[in-house]
Amino acid sequence: MMRDLTFDYKSLFNQATAVTPDAVILLNHEGQALHVNEAFHQLYGWTLQELNGMDVLPFISDDKSTLRKALVNLETVESTEDTHMTKDGCAIQLSINCKPVRYDEERPHGLIAVMHDITGQKAIHSVIERTAEPVFIHHHGAIIYMNQACAELLKAKQPSDLLDSHIFDFIHEDFVDLMQERTKRCYMGEEVDAVDIKIIVEDEVLWVTVSPNPVLFQGKHCTQVSLRDVTMQYDRQQLLEEWAYHDVLTGLPNRRYFIASAEKKLSNWQEANTGDTFNEHQLVVMSLDCDDFKQINDTLGHEVGDQVLKKIGRVIEQTVRETDTVARMGGDEFLILFELEQDERELHRIVNDLLTKLNQAWNFGTNQIEMRVSYGLAYHRNGETLHELINRADRDLYKMKRKRLIERFQSGQHTQCAYSTRFIGGHP
Structure with a gap:
């Protein structure tokens, strides 16, 4: 978290940009841009020279914008979502952290803002929520997101009930080694084929087809997993085998x-x-x-x-x-x-x-x-x-x-x- 600091703005800005790959902008109390980093230019398209002299920051299109409110009130904002516009007119969705700062003892306060692009993450959310297929995302085994279809498959009322659960809480012991190996390969960027495994849900054994894919989510390299319940097919196959033998x-x-x-x-x-x-x-x-x-x-x-x-x-x-x-x-x-x-x-x-x-x-x-x-x-x-x-x-x-x-x-x-x-x- 950023602290109130008394530095010249260049030192303050250099300190902020040294610890984050995200877009960073330093504003005075009038909303004028004093400095932006290269990540800001890559994300928004504007350079500092283009922003100089603008009374209203062009990437803020909404009077209720988190950044505008933080600037007016000179208040701290932590991980709040907002929508901005790029130079070419595209809407981007961001997670914003703002902190009021003082340039020196005499000069008025301003604001330093760090913007993390979550447009891709939101797109993933939108696609996952629209699909009827159970999907969850995990980071090194810890579930950090799932859709309603996945929650229902795992017998939960809502996705939040299972967040922070570990994927191996559900995987049958016969398939733990297999899934550990495939998860490791997925994190290394390898293409991993779908595989059928058994999972345990409230003491009930289900067969599911697991399709893992690497994905960047919440700024982390994660694994998105699609599930397909194939228990009926396996039950039918088992019945046919029993008839055959x-x-x-x-x-x-x-x-x-x-x-x-x-x-x-x-x-x-x-x-x-x-x-x-x-x-x-x-x-x-x-x-x-x-x-x-x-x-x-x-x-x-x-x-x-x-x-x-x-x-x-x-x-x-x-x-x-x-x-x-x-x-x-x-x-x-x-x-x-x-x-x-x-x-x-x-x-x-x-x-x-x-x-x-x-x-x-x-x-x-x-x-x-x-x-x-x-x-x-x-x-x-x-x-x-x-x-x-x-x-x-x-x-x-x-x-x-x-x-x-x-x-x-x-x-x-x-x-x-x-x-x-x-x-x-x-x-x-």
């Missing part, structure tokens, strides 16, 4: 997901077992299906058959561990990929628990079904592909089915299904 009926992962996940686990296992290293983990595939499932569909209807598949899926999902990969491969066939430690007792416990839950009487409406499932297990062999591993599990399953079929034939039950039904209410 999940079975619609049971909600379990499907064949595509199982193959991709199992291939990745198999690749990791093989990398861990190269050279002299050997990983004690072991991969095991379990193939499982419902005995005589076709007869359930044929005798009780596909609606009951669908209910059976859903329940099998729920039982499997609730019994296996989170680290195991489960999928419905199609029809009544399910696959499970186990990743075991050296001790196999955990696998035996899970398999026995699963079979106990599946091989029992289930009620579906008025029908009670005595369920029976068959399964096969295959332990991964070094160098074996996933396709070969699954085929061995399937062969083990069909071996169990053949064994059961032979047992039923030998007992004279070869004309019966592997399950039995009885009605527990209503009519058959």
